[in-house]
Amino acid sequence: MRIGGIRTGPGTFGTRFAATxxxxxxxxxxVEIWWDLDEDLAxxxxxxxxxxxxxxxxxxxxxxxRRIAVEGAVCPLLAAGLEAVGGVIRSWHPATGxxxxxxxxxxxxxxxxxxxxxxxxxxxxxxxxxxxxxSNREDFPAGHPARFSHALWIRGLDYPGAEESPxxxxxxxxxxxxxxxxxxxxxxxxxxxxxxxxxxxDDLAFFAHRFLGAALLSGAHLLxxxxxxxxxxxxxxxxxxxxxxxxxxxxxxxxxxALAIRHEALGLRRVEKVARLRERTAALARLICCxxxxxxxxxxxxxCTKCVRTLVEMEASGVLEHARSFPSVRVTAxxxxxxxxxxxxxYFWGTLVDPIRARGRGDLASAIERKIRATIHHRxxxxxxxxxxxxxxxxxxxxxGRIKKLYRRLFA
Amino acid sequence: xxxxxxxxxxxxxxxxxxxxxxxxEADRPAFVVFFDVAGPxxxxxxxxxxxxxxxxxxxxxxxRRIAVEGSVCPRLRDGIAAAAALLGAWHRHPGPxxxxxxxxxxxxxxxxxxxxxxxxxxxxxxxxxxxxRNRRDLPVDHPLSFREAVRLGDxxxxxxxxxxxxxxxxxxxxxxxxxxxxxxxxxxxxxxxxAAVLEPEAEGxxxxxxxxxxxxxxxxxxxxLTDVTISASHDLxxxxxxxxxxxxxxxxxxxxxxxVHHRGxxxxxxRKTAAIARWPAALASLYVCGQGPxxxxxxxxxxxxxxxxxxxxxxxxxxxxxxxxxxxxxxxxETIDAIAPLEGFRIMSYYWDELAPAAxxxxxxxxxAAIGRLIARQEAHDRWFRAQGWKGALRRTDERWLGGALRxxxxxxRPR
Numbered sequence: 156m157r158i159g160g161i162r163t164g165p166g167t168f169g170t171r172f173a174a175t176x177x178x179x180x181x182x183x184x185x186v187e188i189w190w191d192l193d194e195d196l197a198x199x200x201x202x203x204x205x206x207x208x209x210x211x212x213x214x215x216x217x218x219x220x221r222r223i224a225v226e227g228a229v230c231p232l233l234a235a236g237l238e239a240v241g242g243v244i245r246s247w248h249p250a251t252g253x254x255x256x257x258x259x260x261x262x263x264x265x266x267x268x269x270x271x272x273x274x275x276x277x278x279x280x281x282x283x284x285x286x287x288x289x290s291n292r293e294d295f296p297a298g299h300p301a302r303f304s305h306a307l308w309i310r311g312l313d314y315p316g317a318e319e320s321p322x323x324x325x326x327x328x329x330x331x332x333x334x335x336x337x338x339x340x341x342x343x344x345x346x347x348x349x350x351x352x353x354x355x356x357d358d359l360a361f362f363a364h365r366f367l368g369a370a371l372l373s374g375a376h377l378l379x380x381x382x383x384x385x386x387x388x389x390x391x392x393x394x395x396x397x398x399x400x401x402x403x404x405x406x407x408x409x410x411x412x413a414l415a416i417r418h419e420a421l422g423l424r425r426v427e428k429v430a431r432l433r434e435r436t437a438a439l440a441r442l443i444c445c446x447x448x449x450x451x452x453x454x455x456x457x458x459c460t461k462c463v464r465t466l467v468e469m470e471a472s473g474v475l476e477h478a479r480s481f482p483s484v485r486v487t488a489x490x491x492x493x494x495x496x497x498x499x500x501x502y503f504w505g506t507l508v509d510p511i512r513a514r515g516r517g518d519l520a521s522a523i524e525r526k527i528r529a530t531i532h533h534r535x536x537x538x539x540x541x542x543x544x545x546x547x548x549x550x551x552x553x554x555x556g557r558i559k560k561l562y563r564r565l566f567a
Numbered sequence: 568x569x570x571x572x573x574x575x576x577x578x579x580x581x582x583x584x585x586x587x588x589x590x591x592e593a594d595r596p597a598f599v600v601f602f603d604v605a606g607p608x609x610x611x612x613x614x615x616x617x618x619x620x621x622x623x624x625x626x627x628x629x630x631r632r633i634a635v636e637g638s639v640c641p642r643l644r645d646g647i648a649a650a651a652a653l654l655g656a657w658h659r660h661p662g663p664x665x666x667x668x669x670x671x672x673x674x675x676x677x678x679x680x681x682x683x684x685x686x687x688x689x690x691x692x693x694x695x696x697x698x699x700r701n702r703r704d705l706p707v708d709h710p711l712s713f714r715e716a717v718r719l720g721d722x723x724x725x726x727x728x729x730x731x732x733x734x735x736x737x738x739x740x741x742x743x744x745x746x747x748x749x750x751x752x753x754x755x756x757x758x759x760x761x762a763a764v765l766e767p768e769a770e771g772x773x774x775x776x777x778x779x780x781x782x783x784x785x786x787x788x789x790x791x792l793t794d795v796t797i798s799a800s801h802d803l804x805x806x807x808x809x810x811x812x813x814x815x816x817x818x819x820x821x822x823x824x825x826x827v828h829h830r831g832x833x834x835x836x837x838r839k840t841a842a843i844a845r846w847p848a849a850l851a852s853l854y855v856c857g858q859g860p861x862x863x864x865x866x867x868x869x870x871x872x873x874x875x876x877x878x879x880x881x882x883x884x885x886x887x888x889x890x891x892x893x894x895x896x897x898x899x900x901e902t903i904d905a906i907a908p909l910e911g912f913r914i915m916s917y918y919w920d921e922l923a924p925a926a927x928x929x930x931x932x933x934x935x936a937a938i939g940r941l942i943a944r945q946e947a948h949d950r951w952f953r954a955q956g957w958k959g960a961l962r963r964t965d966e967r968w969l970g971g972a973l974r975x976x977x978x979x980x981r982p983r
Binding site: 231232235236239241242243245246263265267268272290293294295298299301312392393394395396403404407412415419420421422423471 | 602641642645646647649651652653654655664673675677678682703704705706709710711722804806807815816818819823826830832833862883929
C-alpha cells in the first residue's frame with residue numbers, strides 16, 4: 156500500500172484533509188480518504204501522515220498488504236502500536252496475514268505533543284459516551300488538563316460510499332440537534348468530523364469487529380496540536396471483553412508520542428452507566444442508541460434490539476420516564492420474545508435480569524432468561540456443539556451421512 | 568480495609584512514607600507499608616500509591632472497601648474498578664470491587680507543568696530494551712524521553728529469600744541498573760517498598776498484584792514524574808497471558824498526574840535480546856538472575872533457567888557465545904538438559920518456543936533438540952503436577968485413600 160498526495164483543501168463539510176491510498180498487493184482500486192473538519196478544529200489542524208497510516212493499517216492488514224509506504228514522517232510510537240494492533244488482531248483471527256511494514260518516505264520522527272495538555276472525548280449520544288462526558292465533568296474541575304473541552308462527533312461511518320449524499324446530510328442534521336444540546340449541557344463544544352474512511356473497506360462485520368477503533372480515532376492525529384489526549388467510552392466492560400474493533404488493547408495503540416488515547420470505564424457494566432446518569436435527565440431525554448430510525452420519526456426506532464435493550468436498561472435503572480427520544484417506552488415480555496439477540500449481546504441482556512426483577516418486572520426478567528437460553532441453544536446447534544451436533548458428527552464421520560439421508564427421506 | 572496513620576520521615580537523602588493497613592474482612596494482622604524514595608524527585612508519597620498497592624490484594628481477599636485518609640484520584644478509582652473487572656474475569660473471582668472511600672474525597676492531582684518520563688528499570692531484557700528503544704526513537708528533549716531510571720529495591724523476592732540472597736541480589740541489581748542508567752544518560756531514582764507482602768503468595772503476586780505494585784512504585788517515585796513506563800513481561804508473539812502485569816492492567820493504576828504505560832508487547836523476548844546485544848554498555852551490565860549469593864562479581868549464575876535462556880537467546884539471536892555478565896563457558900545442549908522443571912504456574916514452552924526455530928536457523932540443531940527435550944520434560948512434569956494421566960490418578964488415590972503412604976515410600980527410596 157502507498158499513501159501519498161497528502162493535502163489540505165476545501166471540503167463539503169469544512170476543510171478537507173485528504174490522501175490517496177494505492178493498494179499494492181490486493182486487487183482493489185485506489186481510494187481517496189479524507190476528514191472534513193469545521194472551521195474551529197481546522198484552525199490548528201495539521202495534515203499529519205500518522206492519521207492516514209493509523210486509518211489505513213487495519214484494512215491493509217486484512218487485505219494482505221506487505222507494506223504501508225507513506226509520504227512524510229511517521230511516529231515510531233505509533234508504528235510500535237500498530238504492530239501491537241496487528242498482533243492482537245492476528246491472535247483473534249489466526250488466518251490474518253503478516254503485519255504490514257510501515258515505510259515512511261521521510262523518516263521516523265517522534266510527534267511532539269502540545270506544551271499545555273488538553274483533552275477531548277468522543278460523543279455519539281449513546282450510553283457509553285454520555286457516561287464518559289458526565290463522569291469527566293464530575294471528576295475533573297474546570298482548568299484541569301483532563302477535563303474535556305470538545306466533544307468529537309465522527310460522521311460518515313454509517314454511510315460508506317454515501318458520506319456526502321443528501322440522505323447522509325439529512326441524518327447529520329437530525330442528530331446534530333440533540334448532540335449540540337447534550338454538549339451544551341456538559342459544557343463542551345461539539346466538533347463534527349466527517350470522514351469517508353469506510354471506503355477503505357465497507358464490509359460491516361469487518362468494521363465492527365476490527366476497524367471501528369481506528370476509524371473513530373485515527374483522525375485525532377490531525378488534532379494533535381489541539382489535544383494531547385482523546386478518550387472514548389468502552390463498548391464492552393472488562394468483565395466480558397470480546398474481540399471487537401474498539402477494544403482497550405487496540406484503541407490506545409493508535410496513539411503516538413504526541414497523542415494519548417484512553418479507552419475509559421472498563422470497570423462498569425452498561426446498566427451501571429445508565430444508573431449513574433440518573434440525575435442527567437437532559438442527556439437521557441436526548442439519548443441516541445439506534446441506527447435504524449426512519450426519517451421524520453423519533454431519533455430512535457424503539458423496536459430494534461438495541462433500542463429495546465436500552466429501554467430495559469433504563470427501566471432497570473429507574474429512569475425510563477426520561478426516555479423521551481423513543482416513540483414508545485412500553486416494553487413487554489412479548490417485545491422481548493420478538494427480538495433476536497445478535498452479536499453475542501446476550502451478555503448485556505444477562506446483566507439486566509437481576510436489576511429488572513428487583514424493579515418488579517419479573518415478566519421481563521423471565522422473558523430475557525428464556526431468550527438467552529434459546530439464543531445459546533440456537534448457537535450451539537449452528538456450531539454443532541450440542542448433543543445434536545455430536546450425532547451429526549458421528550453420522551458424518553462414522554456412518555457416512557446415513558442418518559441424515561434417512562431423515563431427509565422421511566421428513567423432507 | 569483501612570489505610571491510615573500516614574507519616575513521613577527523611578534521612579540520608581531518602582524520604583520514607585508509611586501507613587498502616589488494617590484489614591476489615593480478611594483475617595490478617597494490621598501491617599505497616601512503607602515507600603522509601605531516593606532520587607531527584609523523591610518526596611512524600613501520597614495516598615494514591617498506597618491505594619494502588621493495596622487495591623488488588625484487598626479485592627482478592629474479599630475486602631468490601633478501602634477507607635483511606637486523604638484524597639484519591641478519580642482516575643485511579645475507575646482504574647481499580649477496571650482492573651478488578653479484568654482480573655476477576657480472568658481468575659474467576661466473583662467478589663465485588665472494594666469501594667474506595669477517601670476521607671478527603673476524590674480529587675484529581677494536576678500533572679507537573681513540565682512532563683518528565685521515567686522507566687522502572689531492573690537491568691533485565693525487557694526494561695533495557697525499552698531504554699534502548701526510547702533513546703533510539705525519541706530526541707532527548709522530547710517530553711516522553713526518559714529522564715529517570717527508577718529502580719525498585721527489595722521488590723523481586725519479597726517474601727521467601729534469605730537475607731544473604733536478598734542482599735546479594737540487591738547489590739547485583741543496583742550495579743546493573745545504575746550502569747545502564749549512566750550509559751543512557753538517565754538520573755537515578757530508587758523506590759523501596761514492602762508492599763509486596765500485602766499479597767504474600769508468589770502465584771497471587773504474579774497473577775494479580777505484580778503490575779499494580781509496579782505502578783504504585785512509579786507513583787511513589789516522585790510528584791515531578793508525569794509518565795512511568797512498565798516494560799512488558801509477555802508479548803503478542805507468544806501470546807499475552809492473564810498476568811498481574813499486563814497492557815490491560817498496568818495503565819489502570821495511573822492517576823491524572825502520572826500516566827502509567829505498559830510498553831513492548833509487540834516485540835518478542837528474542838527480538839529484544841538481539842537488540843540489546845548491539846548495545847555494548849547494556850550487554851556489559853545485563854542482569855537477569857535471581858539466584859544468589861554468587862561467587863565473585865558475577866552478575867548472573869549462568870545455570871538457572873532464566874540465565875540459560877538468555878545465553879541461548881544471545882547466541883542464536885546475536886551470535887554472542889560468551890556474554891560478559893555470565894560465567895565463562897559456552898552454552899550447550901548439556902546446559903539445557905540440566906535445567907530443572909519449573910514449578911507451579913510458569914510455562915516453560917512460553918519462554919522457549921521461539922528459541923528452537925531460531926537455534927535451527929543459527930545452525931545449532933543440537934540446541935534446538937535440547938529445547939524440544941526441555942519442553943517435553945516440563946510438560947511431563949506439569950502433567951504430574953496437575954495430577955493428570957494414570958500417574959495423576961495413582962497420586963490422587965494415594966493422597967485420598969492411603970494418606971500419602973506411597974508418596975512417602977517413594978521419597979524414602981529416592982537417593983539423597
